[in-house]
Amino acid sequence: MVAQPDDPPLIAARGLTKHFGDFTAVDGIDVEVRRGEAFGFLGPNGAGKSSTMRMIGCVSPPSGGTLRVLGMDPITHGSQIRGRLGVVPQRDTLDEELTVRENILVYGRYFGLPRSVIRERATELLEFAQLSERADELVEPLSGGMKRRLTIARSLVNEPELLMLDEPTTGLDPQARHALWDRLFRLKRSGVTLVLTTHYMDEAEQLCDRLVVMDGGRIVAEGSPRQLISEHSTREVLELRLATDDHELYEAKVSDLATRVEVLPDRLLLYTDDGDAAAKIVHERGLAPLSTLVRRATLEDVFLHLTGRTLID
Amino acid sequence: MWNRALAHWLAHYRRVWRGTIISGILQPLFFLLAMGMGLGTLVDAGTSGGIEGVDYLLFLAPGILAAQAMQTAVFESTFPVLGAIKWQRQYHAMLAAPLGIPDIVLGHLVFVMMRVAMTSTIFVTIATLFGAITSWWVLLALPVAVLTGLAFAAPVVAFAARQRNESGFNMLFRFIVLPMFLFSGTFFPVEQLPTALELIARITPLWHAVELCRGLALETMTLAGAAAHVAYLVVLAGIGIQLALMSVRKRLIL
Amino acid sequence: MSALERSPRGGAVQRLGRMVPFPAGASMARALVERNIRAYRSRWITLVSGLFEPVFYLFSLGVGLGALIGQVDAGGGRMIEYAAYVAPALMAAAAMNGAIFDATFNVFFKLKYTKLYESVLATPLGPRDVAVGEIAWALLRGSLYSTTFLLVVAVSGMARSWWAVLAIPTATLIGFAFASAGMALTTFMRSWQDFEYVNISILPMFLFSATFFPLSTYPEALQWVVQATPLYHGASLVRSLMLGDVGVGLVVHVLYLVMMGLVGITFAARRVERLLLT
Incomplete structure (x- = not known):
């Protein structure tokens, strides 16, 4: 699933900057993500990873530089871009007033998808997330790992070209992490482009084809895990x-x-x-x-x- | 050791008291002003000229005193109790300390009674300044308000301790507390109601509390009447406390 | 496929959602309305219980106390039964209370605690859809209440004119004005304690907007204050319709409420954007 070099990049950022008042969260980074790859932002808390993800997800206007996602400008085409993205935020934002299945059904409606299509996908996605047996229960009592899997399943309802995962396994026990990595591998194999942030090295090594190391809002190194280590x-x-x-x-x-x-x-x-x-x-x-x-x-x-x-x- | 549980609730109250000023003091005051003074001018000019010859403002004030005791007590025995069981889990912390179930329940109820005593005293003072209360006998209505608070708080604690989530409280407020507030004699004599409803109204604890407070404030209460109303409220409180102990024990220990 | 999905109610959600007209730029708001309908399915009893509050007030103050009052001046020396005087005000107040509840407490809960809008804004929906969707839902729910209340009023013989049918869209307009303003204010709230300010502005409005007793009861200086409140305009409008006193003067009330709603909803959308799209 390696992209052709002449494919336009899914994400292209040049001198991308984000200020919050006097604080510079992202300080002029250049990033390119190509179709089919698994790309990681690695760095400690506060390195600027989440701010970068939010800008790419079109929920945070850049303060400077240029950004193109799927070839479009997030400022003018935010809604169109978001329609083709899947977003897994750092903190689960599941709808606790709804059941497991309804979370996917309702989320699919946010993308304007027809009900029949969503219903079919919901069944597949619940299978994928190993939640079929809990489908008609409320979300609240689920374990942390189950909620995370449901968040990922939900983010796939629009069959996104680009899946953005912010700290996908933070707070999970080792068993749940491995189960989740297994699901992400499958997605990658099926051709979904993954962009993820992590402060876990093992996660970056396991999942990423290519990554950038961020520190203090800047990119300090770039390459495959093996390249970076050598x-x-x-x-x-x-x-x-x-x-x-x-x-x-x-x-x-x-x-x-x-x-x-x-x-x-x-x-x-x-x-x-x-x-x-x-x-x-x-x-x-x-x-x-x-x-x-x-x-x-x-x-x-x-x-x-x-x-x-x-x-x- | 119930005083330790009480100390907890008092310390907690010291942090949140500002919010209760509005619901506890301004709300009854607004009702007194709107209904007693505004609407009162219509009632006094109306078909019967006041209520049984009494100015509407004077008729209404003791009714609001009793109704406010009910509302304060019910509110302090719903969300805080479920919260102490489910969300902030203070009851569990108390059990882990050497407090027993009776200490926990009693501490909470005494706190509720203190809250009722406080808001009732403030209301009576302000209502007196507005000329809505004119008799010194109203001083006896203050312990009545506290007893009313207990008679409502105890069974409501029992109810709250059995709830899984807060949706039951909605029902309690809408189908028990609000109808009592509106139909148990606070705003007009229950004789105005159709006979069947009047009988129901006379069974409600709020009617007994309103009659007691009003009888004292208007100096029309007989000793026998007062004894009957007090007995009703004491029995309700007693049963309520037993139920509260059972429910809280069942919820926390099983 | 769940039992819920197979049931004909699935279609009902869609149909209900379609009934709501949406302004340009907020076409996806319908999805949020559908979400709210779905979330209330398991709590329908809470929803239905809201029908009773204005009815209880109507029979307590309107009928019970009303018997002791007799007739009141509905303006211009026209005397009517007290129940017929207070019923329209209760309908307007119920529209206000319902809208405020949905657009303040519920929106705050979703904004601060469940973070619903964060997940919504990760989809093609924008802040405008969020504002319009929530307010549309408040209106849908409010219309349910005002329709049933009007039925009770009509059956009890307190409505005097066929113009009363227009009280339903009027209640929706009142709901729109309060829901929009309420949602805009909610975006400034920091904690539950701040909601005491909501209560402190709603309760006096409920009691003192010529709702329970006529404007002429107030001293002259206070009459101006009363006439400045939105509920006064809402209650006056509904009352005129139920009594059949329809004239050009009613346009002032309508304009007041429309302006309040438009300013509120614009502001609410902008504030949601500022809060969540940082």
Whole structure:
């Protein structure tokens, strides 16, 4: 489902900016999303991801720059664009006065779809969201994971070309997250373009073909997860926990073992292509760490390298 | 230990009292002004010249006193009780502390009685200034208002503790409280009603409360009559408290 | 397919929705009306219970107390039974109360708590659709109440003229004026406590807009205040129609209410836009 290069991009932003009073939430970003890809905005809370999503979703007028969604201008063609988008907001906005099925039926009517079409789609979507058995119950008592799946099912009622997901799995338990990722994979395979924000690295690695890392309203890196890791990190990371209140004291003693060392409050991260070898030398030097862990580098490490901060504070 | 539950509700009230000024004080005052003074001029000039020879304003004021006691009590025993069970869950917090069901129920009812005492005192003071109340006997109508509050609050707590959501309250207000307010003697003597309705009106607790307050304010009450009305309200309160204890216990502990 | 969907009521929702005319630029508002009808299906009893409030007032004050009052001056020295005097005012007041309830409490709840409009605005519907849809729903519900109330009044013999039929669209106009203004004001509310201000403006209007006793009862200075309130115009209009006192003068009342509604709805749409599309 990779797009042809001459296809016009579904989203094209140039110098896109959003101010709230004196505060600059989005500071001149350039983004292009092509048909069929899964594109991610990765960054900590307050990086400007949600503001960007709201501008693309035509519910927040840009303060500056240009933005085209599906080739149209959100300011003049907001309604037409929204008619072809699916939106999963950060917080579920299900209609708690209605039943599970009615949520989809009523939402479909907002798109002006005929009832017969919506009824048919509702049955399929409830199946897709594994909610067929709860179809005629009220929404309120559903679990968090079920509500999230229903929100996603609801956003698909107009068969959107572009599905926008803002923090799709935040607040869900691990089992519910995996169930949700599985649904999103299926959508992607069926050709829906996904745009999502997340502050979870594993989510970005699992779901995104391509992503931008945002920090302080700007884009600090762009590429596929694999590209970003190879560009901004080593292959492996050695994590060392030492019996000390100040890990900084030990930085000099290990700095020669890695291409780069990051000092965190509770541990040291040694970036090296051979973590086991480095761990062995650490022990030989008699540093006696409380624990050692060798792991593959992740996007978390990319972010730490780019911004000097961890993603989840 | 019920005083600890009471302390909670008083502390809570200290934060929200401003909102109750309007419903608690201005609302009865507006009714007194509109009906007693505005409409009163029509009633006094009307077919019977006042009501049984009494100026309409003087007739109405004690009726509103009783009706206001009912409304305050019912309101404070519906949303706050369901809220303390379901939304803010204060009752559960109290149970987790060493308070028992009787402490919780009693604490709430005493709080409601204090609220009624407060709004009734303010209303009586203002109505006196307007010349709508002229007798010192009205001072005895204040404990009557508090008793009225209890007689309504207790069974309504029992009702509220059995509700799943607030839609039952709508029904309570529309089909119990409002008809009582309009037909149990607050605005006109129940003798005006068709006989069947008059009998129903005379069974309602508000009619007894209105008769008591009015009899005191107009100095027409006999001792026997007063005893009968008080007995009715005391019995209702007693039954109500038993029901409230049962319902709250069932809801919180089962 | 659920039982609900298969039932003929599904079509009823659609038909009810189609009955409401929508101005240009708000063509999708109908979907929101359909949503509200659907949401009320499980709570129809709450909806129906609203019919009784004005009827209770009519029989208590109009009939019960009215017997002690006898006849009152309906203006220009024309004497009528008190019940016939108060019935039109109760109809106007019921239209006001219903509209205010739907356009303030219910809209606030959806705006702040259930975030309904956030999900609605993610679809092709815009802020104008939201404002028009909610107000149209308030009017639909209000028309149900005013129609049944008028039937009660007519059966009790309190309507004196066939012009009374026009009281139904008049009640809808009153509802439009109050729902629009109410929704506009609701967008400024911060918490439930602020609704005390709604109560504090509605209750005196209900009691003092020449609803329960004639304008001539007031001192002269207060008569001007009374005549400035929207409910005074609504009640006067309905009363003139029910008594058959129809003249060119009624246009003033109509204009007052139309202006209030138009200003309110324009403002409401703009405020919803400012609040939600940031």
